[in-house]
Amino acid sequence: MTTGTNCQILLIEKPTGKLGPEHFKLSEVAIPEPRDGEALLRVRYISLDAANRAWMHGATYRSAVEANTVMAGGGIAEVVSSRAEGLAPGDIVFADTGWQDYAALPAKHLTKMPKIEPLTYLLSVYGIAGLTAYFGLLDIGKPKAGETVVVSAAAGSVGSIVGQIAKIKGCRVVGIAGGKDKCDWLTSDLGFDAAVDYKDGALFKALRAAAPKGIDVYFDNVGGEILEACLPQMNNYGRIACCGAISQYDGAPSATGPRGVPGLIVVKRLVMQGFIVMDYMKERDRALADLQSWVASGQLKVEEDVIDGLENTPKALIGLLAGDNRGKRMVRV
Ligand SMILES: NC(=O)c1ccc[n+]([C@@H]2O[C@H](COP(=O)([O-])OP(=O)(O)OC[C@H]3O[C@@H](n4cnc5c(N)ncnc54)[C@H](OP(=O)(O)O)[C@@H]3O)[C@@H](O)[C@H]2O)c1
Numbered sequence: 001m002t003t004g005t006n007c008q009i010l011l012i013e014k015p016t017g018k019l020g021p022e023h024f025k026l027s028e029v030a031i032p033e034p035r036d037g038e039a040l041l042r043v044r045y046i047s048l049d050a051a052n053r054a055w056m057h058g059a060t061y062r063s064a065v066e067a068n069t070v071m072a073g074g075g076i077a078e079v080v081s082s083r084a085e086g087l088a089p090g091d092i093v094f095a096d097t098g099w100q101d102y103a104a105l106p107a108k109h110l111t112k113m114p115k116i117e118p119l120t121y122l123l124s125v126y127g128i129a130g131l132t133a134y135f136g137l138l139d140i141g142k143p144k145a146g147e148t149v150v151v152s153a154a155a156g157s158v159g160s161i162v163g164q165i166a167k168i169k170g171c172r173v174v175g176i177a178g179g180k181d182k183c184d185w186l187t188s189d190l191g192f193d194a195a196v197d198y199k200d201g202a203l204f205k206a207l208r209a210a211a212p213k214g215i216d217v218y219f220d221n222v223g224g225e226i227l228e229a230c231l232p233q234m235n236n237y238g239r240i241a242c243c244g245a246i247s248q249y250d251g252a253p254s255a256t257g258p259r260g261v262p263g264l265i266v267v268k269r270l271v272m273q274g275f276i277v278m279d280y281m282k283e284r285d286r287a288l289a290d291l292q293s294w295v296a297s298g299q300l301k302v303e304e305d306v307i308d309g310l311e312n313t314p315k316a317l318i319g320l321l322a323g324d325n326r327g328k329r330m331v332r333v
Pocket of ligand 1: 048049050051128129132153154155156157158159176177178179182221222226242243244245246247248275276277278320321322323324325326327328329
């Protein structure tokens with residue numbers, strides 16, 4: 001039996017507008033006991049994802065998060081004790097641990113991870129962010145050398161990896177991000193060919209200047225007005241990988257656009273396809289082999305934004321939605 005306190009962050013109310021600290025509460029309960037088939041986990045890092053906010057709207061590819069429950073979220077955790085076959089103390093797993101210090105979860109909901117250093121890479125480049133970038137770009141976007149790839153939320157965890165993989169594949173890469181600092185970082189540190197600050201106004205014109213030959217692949221993390229600006233600039237037979245719609249997650253009025261659908265899709269013979277990274281898990285080893293070799297060769301830089309303290313998790317998510325992260329944001333518990 002593990003004695004002690006388990007600190008948890010509860011979602012106490014689902015926001016109707018913007019997410020704020022008032023929607024969360026810190027709570028303390030006893031550390032849970034694992035039942036047959038379960039393991040007790042000590043959470044080490046909690047992943048902060050734009051999708052955490054989307055889950056508050058209702059069921060998506062997973063069930064909705066509900067008020068007065070531990071806020072859901074993926075995490076890297078260490079097995080403390082186990083009543084499940086194949087799991088032993090010290091093992092490292094990825095799971096929907098929720099925002100708390102400890103969780104007792106069925107083994108079938110845990111993914112055993114290799115013990116690598118730094119452990120944080122299991123949430124960033126070798127975690128959901130890296131795999132989403134890899135499969136979304138390569139399997140849906142299908143970029144060819146010499147083509148122009150545009151990615152939105154380009155300085156975020158998924159976007160920063162998408163742009164770098166597209167460079168590795170020999171493409172011209174344009175990132176769309178909020179603010180001059182982020183745009184400068186994309187071109188000077190990550191090797192993007194150009195970056196467009198969508199907060200600077202005149203997005204359509206700036207994009208035209210950054211992608212003068214048009215767009216062959218658009219990796220869409222945000223939807224809304226940015227998707228609408230990209231659509232008319234797509235080249236014939238272009239591909240749009242629909243990864244997410246951040247612009248709609250945090251209390252924005254429902255989008256009425258983008259305009260140009262389906263007209264531009266037809267005339268330009270575009271393929272626009274959504275995907276969920278979980279569908280690719282059987283092919284994870286292929287992606288990890290490539291990602292590991294690019295990281296080892298220095299072609300793929302890993303940017304992480306690690307915040308300390310479980311109590312800071314709400315603030316970290318609210319900040320991510322407002323754009324104050326660069327690369328993969330997570331909380332060290
Ligand atoms: N399909 C899948 O399987 C899958 C898996 C994982 C993630 N995703 C999606 O991938 C996308 C990236 O998520 P993430 O968790 O990695 O977040 P992230 O990119 O690390 O961070 C979110 C970024 O979005 C930008 N942003 C916020 N509001 C915006 C708006 N209204 N318009 C444009 N940009 C805005 C902000 O940067 P700026 O400063 O640039 O505004 C912010 O830093 C999300 O859409 C998420 O749902 C999909």
